[in-house]
Amino acid sequence: MRLLFPLTAFLTLTACSISVIPTDVKVVGISTPATEFCLQQKGFINPTTVNGKQVNICELPNGQKVEVNEFYKISGGSEQSHYTP
Numbered sequence: 001m002r003l004l005f006p007l008t009a010f011l012t013l014t015a016c017s018i019s020v021i022p023t024d025v026k027v028v029g030i031s032t033p034a035t036e037f038c039l040q041q042k043g044f045i046n047p048t049t050v051n052g053k054q055v056n057i058c059e060l061p062n063g064q065k066v067e068v069n070e071f072y073k074i075s076g077g078s079e080q081s082h083y084t085p
Helices: 004-018 033-040 070-076
Strands: 045-050 054-058 063-069
Touching: 033 045, 033 054, 033 070, 054 070, 063 070
Parallel strands: none
Antiparallel strands: 045 054, 054 063
């Protein structure tokens, strides 16, 4: 009986201190304003290698494919802009 209370307290405190670490969390990089702009225009990002360098291509709903930074520049470089091909 003398050990029951300390043992119960120990197990209770130990159970509260265990943290569950999710194993299915995917690490995602920070997006650029150009990438966000592409996504706002209902496009999706397609990472591609060109001349040994990775570039992100924005594929728009109309089938047009433009490098994300170039698309951002020609669209006025503003997240408020709406691109019309």
